[in-house]
Amino acid sequence: MVRPPVPLSVDLDTHDTLPKVLAYNAEHFGREIAFREKDLGIWNEYTWAHYHDRVRSFALAMRSLGLGSGDVVALIGDNRPDWIIGEVAAHAAGAMSIGLYRDALDEEVAYLINYAEVALILAEDEEQVDKFINLGDRIPTVRHIVYSDARGMRKYTDPRLIDVRSFVERGDALAAQDPQLYDRMVAETHGDDVAILCTTSGTTANPKLAMLQAGALLRHSASYLKVDPKGPKDEYVSVLPLPWIMEQIYVMGKALLSRMKVNFVEEPATMMADLREIGPTFVLLAPRVWEGVAADVRSRMMDSSRLKNRLFDLGMKLGMRALDRGQRSWVAHVLLYRWLTDRLGFRFLKSAATGGAALGPETFRFFLAMGVPLRQLYGQTELLGAYTIHTQDDIDFDTVGVPFDEGVEVRIAEPDPTGVGEIVTRHPNMYLGYYKNPEATAADMHDGWMHTGDAGYYNDSGHLVVIDRIRDLATTSGGNRFSPQFIENKLKFSAFVAEAVILGHQRPYLAAIVCIRFAIVSKWAEKNRIAFTTYTDLSSRPEVYDMLRREVEKVNATLPEAQRIHKFLLLYKELDADDGELTRTRKVRRGVINEKYGDIIDAIYAGQPAIPVDTTITFQDGTRQRIQTTLKVVDLMPTDEMRKAAE
Numbered sequence: 003m004v005r006p007p008v009p010l011s012v013d014l015d016t017h018d019t020l021p022k023v024l025a026y027n028a029e030h031f032g033r034e035i036a037f038r039e040k041d042l043g044i045w046n047e048y049t050w051a052h053y054h055d056r057v058r059s060f061a062l063a064m065r066s067l068g069l070g071s072g073d074v075v076a077l078i079g080d081n082r083p084d085w086i087i088g089e090v091a092a093h094a095a096g097a098m099s100i101g102l103y104r105d106a107l108d109e110e111v112a113y114l115i116n117y118a119e120v121a122l123i124l125a126e127d128e129e130q131v132d133k134f135i136n137l138g139d140r141i142p143t144v145r146h147i148v149y150s151d152a153r154g155m156r157k158y159t160d161p162r163l164i165d166v167r168s169f170v171e172r173g174d175a176l177a178a179q180d181p182q183l184y185d186r187m188v189a190e191t192h193g194d195d196v197a198i199l200c201t202t203s204g205t206t207a208n209p210k211l212a213m214l215q216a217g218a219l220l221r222h223s224a225s226y227l228k229v230d231p232k233g234p235k236d237e238y239v240s241v242l243p244l245p246w247i248m249e250q251i252y253v254m255g256k257a258l259l260s261r262m263k264v265n266f267v268e269e270p271a272t273m274m275a276d277l278r279e280i281g282p283t284f285v286l287l288a289p290r291v292w293e294g295v296a297a298d299v300r301s302r303m304m305d306s307s308r309l310k311n312r313l314f315d316l317g318m319k320l321g322m323r324a325l326d327r328g329q330r331s332w333v334a335h336v337l338l339y340r341w342l343t344d345r346l347g348f349r350f351l352k353s354a355a356t357g358g359a360a361l362g363p364e365t366f367r368f369f370l371a372m373g374v375p376l377r378q379l380y381g382q383t384e385l386l387g388a389y390t391i392h393t394q395d396d397i398d399f400d401t402v403g404v405p406f407d408e409g410v411e412v413r414i415a416e417p418d419p420t421g422v423g424e425i426v427t428r429h430p431n432m433y434l435g436y437y438k439n440p441e442a443t444a445a446d447m448h449d450g451w452m453h454t455g456d457a458g459y460y461n462d463s464g465h466l467v468v469i470d471r472i473r474d475l476a477t478t479s480g481g482n483r484f485s486p487q488f489i490e491n492k493l494k495f496s497a498f499v500a501e502a503v504i505l506g507h508q509r510p511y512l513a514a515i516v517c518i519r520f521a522i523v524s525k526w527a528e529k530n531r532i533a534f535t536t537y538t539d540l541s542s543r544p545e546v547y548d549m550l551r552r553e554v555e556k557v558n559a560t561l562p563e564a565q566r567i568h569k570f571l572l573l574y575k576e577l578d579a580d581d582g583e584l585t586r587t588r589k590v591r592r593g594v595i596n597e598k599y600g601d602i603i604d605a606i607y608a609g610q611p612a613i614p615v616d617t618t619i620t621f622q623d624g625t626r627q628r629i630q631t632t633l634k635v636v637d638l639m640p641t642d643e644m645r646k647a648a649e
Contacts, residue, residue, distance in 0.1 A: 018193025018217040021094035023258045028054030040268040058184045060091030063173035071096040074118045078102040079126025081240045081266050084150045088124040093197045100199040101245030103586040112137050119143040127151035193217020202383050203585045211437035212383045218431035222386040223255030225408035236262035237282045241273050247387040277347030285354050289361040290588045296368050297497040301522040321371035339372045358587050362491030366399035378402045384433040401465035421459040426451045476507035482564035496553040497522050501577045513606050514570040541572040568639045574631050
């Protein structure tokens with residue numbers, strides 16, 4: 003059933019900034035719940051009036067510290083109320099905001115702080131404050147560091163540090179001196195001003211900062227609400243990083259306009275339990291999270307009885323068959339899905355979305371068969387996040403849906419004979435360009451069109467199909483084209499595969515570097531009485547190799563012959579954003595992989611059956627560990643087929 007759009011109660015012509023919309027909500031809906039935060043096992047509720055009052059205190063505190071137009075406020079930590087409060091307050095003070103990923107390392111933080119010339123930082127706790135203290139005089143523009151959690155902070159003497167309670171008191175004191183000051187500050191904000199500096203994914207280099215206007219963000223959020231309606235009765239759980247553009251759209255834009263309730267989980271580790279307690283009507287999860295949930299379901303079945311496993315297999319089979327017919331299996335619902343959606347916290351979902359990267363069709367089918375109303379969306383930071391989505395009555399898991407109606411134009415530039423070309427887009431609410439980087443802006447923008455760098459085409463139903471990054475599309479030495487990402491997503495549907503990197507560009511055949519999903523493979527090993535010590539040890543076990551061989555062969559059976567994986571090995575470690583192998587949104591940095599593991603890749607194609615490794619890895623806390631192991635190369639093809647592929 004298609005939900006009708008909920009009319010906006012606020013006029014975006016006059017309320018064109020986040021502080022203005024918040025002030026309107028506080029005045030007209032002050033007693034409604036705006037958000038909840040779980041702390042020590044208890045869900046604490048905050049109204050729009052409370053939200054507004056704390057933003058006022060933060061904004062006036064910033065003004066008292068001299069912040070204003072042209073200044074930049076950085077925010078770092080978990081998804082918490084003080085983050086969104088601090089961001090809206092920065093805009094009210096006339097400053098711009100920039101979100102930093104909570105797991106960013108010191109060097110990444112230093113680069114962004116200096117690039118944006120950040121004046122004030124809002125940090126969650128000691129862990130985050132330590133990053134700035136350790137950087138010392140390498141971040142000279144930072145004048146103040148405000149922290150929300152005071153635990154462990156007594157030992158610090160840095161004069162830039164301010165406890166959030168003292169920060170609020172400073173703002174309240176200024177409010178007492180001039181009760182109308184905050185209202186004047188909000189009235190002076192303009193929707194055409196740059197409000198947010200949003201980091202791009204940075205798959206090839208340091209991230210750029212897209213300049214986003216508050217008015218554009220609100221207008222684009224309003225367009226989004228017409229195709230994905232939300233209202234005050236909706237419950238949303240915020241789990242994806244707030245620096246990511248899509249979480250900005252939902253928590254800052256759509257939540258302010260639709261007044262849907264935003265819920266903040268206690269810890270990332272408690273996400274699934276907290277989801278079940280809230281029973282959200284909508285979730286937005288990254289592909290890696292959906293993949294993890296699907297893998298966890300299959301992992302739990304390992305500990306179940308034989309009867310439950312048979313019922314699970316039967317339910318999945320019936321559900322998939324019904325899905326292929328465009329129907330739902332009520333037998334599967336009674337046997338499996340009713341119980342499963344309740345356990346996952348998905349029972350009350352009216353819509354669900356995935357974006358940020360491609361989600362494998364098998365994972366998509368898994369949730370659709372379950373009855374989860376999952377839709378794929380597509381967009382870029384520069385385009386204010388998503389601008390295509392599946393309509394509620396037209397879902398195709400091989401596509402990313404259709405463009406929004408609100409002035410969004412998407413075309414395929416210079417298509418080849420099959421219709422594949424670069425996806426280029428424009429709409430009225432795009433970014434203004436990259437901060438302090440006109441050269442990069444000119445490289446990506448041509449005649450008002452944003453060149454995305456993605457290859458795609460429109461199918462016969464008018465849906466946009468995204469194949470891969472243009473630079474990542476590969477061709478074997480025999481001339482066979484393939485999309486590494488497409489095959490990688492098929493592999494990651496396996497509960498035992500955490501990451502995979504497909505090789506083969508200008509090589510005679512395809513090979514794969516596979517990272518096991520340690521939590522699940524270790525459980526499988528324990529159940530099968532396979533002794534191991536570390537990740538490296540487990541990934542080298544012959545039983546694990548045999549099991550992963552079966553998983554890879556399942557994927558090969560679904561692929562054209564020219565795109566099948568001929569060889570694979572299990573890497574001795576997980577791919578890690580801290581090592582530069584992944585972006586902070588978990589996209590593979592192929593250039594880094596090719597450079598860092600070049601010797602291993604060459605050895606695979608040289609025909610070595612085993613590759614000795616002697617290296618050192620550095621953990622996030624700075625400790626180092628020497629790794630000495632031998633990587634077995636599994637050959638999946640008979641010798642004559644390998645010879646044929648090489649020719």
